[in-house]
Amino acid sequence: MSLVLEKLAGGAAGFALENLDLEISRGGYFILLGPTGAGKSTLLKCILGLHPLTAGRILLDGRDLTRLPVEKRNIGYLPQNCALFPHLDVRENILFGLRAAKLPRKQLAVRLAALVALLELEPLLTRPTASLSGGEKQKVALARALATRPSLLLLDEPFAAVDEGSKRKLWLSLRQVCRRLAPTVIHVTHNFEEAYAMGREVGVLIDGRLEQVTNMQNLFERPASRRVARFLNYNNLFHGRPRPIGPGRYELVDRRIRIVFSHPRELTGPVTLCVRPQDIKILNPAYPVKQELAANVYRARIRSPDADFELRFPRYIFHRHRLAEGQEIQIALWQPQIIVLEK
Numbered sequence: 503m504s505l506v507l508e509k510l511a512g513g514a515a516g517f518a519l520e521n522l523d524l525e526i527s528r529g530g531y532f533i534l535l536g537p538t539g540a541g542k543s544t545l546l547k548c549i550l551g552l553h554p555l556t557a558g559r560i561l562l563d564g565r566d567l568t569r570l571p572v573e574k575r576n577i578g579y580l581p582q583n584c585a586l587f588p589h590l591d592v593r594e595n596i597l598f599g600l601r602a603a604k605l606p607r608k609q610l611a612v613r614l615a616a617l618v619a620l621l622e623l624e625p626l627l628t629r630p631t632a633s634l635s636g637g638e639k640q641k642v643a644l645a646r647a648l649a650t651r652p653s654l655l656l657l658d659e660p661f662a663a664v665d666e667g668s669k670r671k672l673w674l675s676l677r678q679v680c681r682r683l684a685p686t687v688i689h690v691t692h693n694f695e696e697a698y699a700m701g702r703e704v705g706v707l708i709d710g711r712l713e714q715v716t717n718m719q720n721l722f723e724r725p726a727s728r729r730v731a732r733f734l735n736y737n738n739l740f741h742g743r744p745r746p747i748g749p750g751r752y753e754l755v756d757r758r759i760r761i762v763f764s765h766p767r768e769l770t771g772p773v774t775l776c777v778r779p780q781d782i783k784i785l786n787p788a789y790p791v792k793q794e795l796a797a798n799v800y801r802a803r804i805r806s807p808d809a810d811f812e813l814r815f816p817r818y819i820f821h822r823h824r825l826a827e828g829q830e831i832q833i834a835l836w837q838p839q840i841i842v843l844e845k
Contacts, residue, residue: 504528505654505686510558513544518556519710526703528563529684533697533718536707537733542690543582545707546656549688550577562653562686573602578652578685582659584643586631592642593627599650617645620679637668641675648683655685661696673699706730728843731776737812738777744769763840774843779814781839784823785832804833 510522519541526532536542547553549560551572560567567575586595596617600610618624621641631639640660647655660676661669677700680687691697697704698718705715714726725731728739740761744752746769753762754775761775779801802813802825811833825831 506561508559512555531687531701533701533704534690540707541710578647578655580647584639596645636664655687657689740775776841779812781836782813783834
């Protein structure tokens with residue numbers, strides 16, 4: 503069984519999802535990416551029942567949730583701000599949902615002990631939530647969301663407010679918990695590294711529409727549209743109508759840049775060619791380069807008389823070529839990695 507969203511439409515005032523179809527296998531871990539304002543949080547709240555639907559159905563393990571009230575959907579939810587109850591200590595925050603479900607006292611104790619052990623919360627149980635760090639609050643909020651053993655767990659930017667040093671530990675904790683308890687998970691994030699670390703299946707939501715659903719590797723190697731490419735910061739986009747120059751071979755001219763490429767199918771209409779920054783190779787001096795350091799990679803912008811290009815390469819390449827701002831370099835596009843985006 504699985505989570506199935508059929509032709510989902512609806513949302514908050516002034517914004518709506520558009521005929522959204524999605525299926526996630528039971529126990530699957532699905533990453534939802536998209537720019538700010540794309541509708542990611544709106545989608546989670548529609549699944550929860552906090553925002554109304556104008557069309558479509560929500561099925562969870564074969565059960566139709568579409569018209570059910572929030573408390574009967576068996577969904578765990580971790581919002582961006584944790585939303586812990588400030589008047590309750592850590593223990594009572596975790597037990598809140600279980601007490602509402604009126605579970606026997608012995609069962610409450612068993613559930614609490616299992617989550618405390620799994621998330622290493624024992625030293626925090628009697629502390630007020632105001633005294634917790636960002637990472638500790640996230641672990642408590644996760645324990646509270648999982649306490650009722652939900653079939654579906656919705657995570658809305660769960661680590662956005664956590665410092666970089668704590669994030670990776672929390673990623674490991676969350677993966678361990680989800681393997682043990684096996685809920686179906688939808689995890690919203692803006693962080694590409696977090697997305698890669700946590701899941702394999704991914705969807706990109708832009709302006710209320712699912713632009714692409716695929717695996718993580720394919721998303722970054724083969725974006726399905728210009729909008730997805732731009733969201734991934736692939737800014738080397740060339741537009742035009744390709745001209746056949748041989749069997750399976752085409753040329754496209756954009757801003758006096760001529761690109762020759764191969765494609766297995768016949769191309770008859772306008773296309774966009776996308777070249778990832780990391781797939782442009784440095785050959786030798788030719789055009790001025792402006793560089794900026796980002797973590798362990800360099801991102802460089804090259805201005806030629808005909809077009810601008812963006813490159814991305816490891817630091818050792820920068821030092822190997824003895825590059826400097828204002829220096830001239832020559833580049834080549836690696837043909838197998840030219841991505842063809844048809845309209």
